[in-house]
Amino acid sequence: MDKFPDSEKLTLNIGYVDLGKIDLLVREGFYSNRSDFIRTAIRNQLSAQATEVERVVVRQIFDVGLRDFSSAELISKRKAGERLSINVVGLARIASDVTGELAAATIESITVLGSLQASAEVKTALAGRIR
Template identity: 40%
Template sequence: MADLEKVSINLGPVDLGQIDLLVDQGYYTNRTDLIRIAIRNQLDSHAADLKQFREEYYYVMGIMDFDRERLEDVLRNGAKLSIKVIGGLIVSKDVSLELAQAAFGKVKIYGIIRAPENIKKFLRQLHEEGKA
């Protein structure tokens, strides 16, 4: 099973009551089930919007993971990575900040970053620069 991230939301008492009523009536197994299905339905309704973002970068929906060897291969090929990750980007502990700076060009990350703290800061900075 893929890594899950916990998300907290605040709901008013009427919304929460309606959710509890639907759970009680057997439409959903629990509150989380209803919320997860509602989110998936909303994402499905925006499928065309999400698709347009795939064209500017190398696009991954899921988990993308880089170690030192993989980034060195990128550099040997004379490339810089332009990636968009919707899900998670993982950079292993054997990657130095210098290697990450040399290998990553444009980066957009929607989800989580798991990397050494200095690399995480660099990747977030690249992400922010792309918003300008």
């Protein structure tokens, strides 16, 4: 598989007072930097909501974490006459050697809550199936 980053960059707007409070905590040594504070806050909220997340994951049958889809796996599905409904919470990666034609022939739908890494050709082929 190709090497991809293990995180996604986000941009957010935050009020000046909240930003000042974050900077104060950083200056006082509670956090190493603003990003450390934000990552910690996100982890704390996800931990507080873990039960709710787990219920939705189980109910909607999501894979959680990293899920790779290789060309061999998709070729095998095509030969078996099967189609995939992909549901991932985290990172879904479609191998760089998967063609748009193979993806279109084997992937019925794709829902990724997190990030989808695939070639532009594959994303174009699946455009109407990505939710």
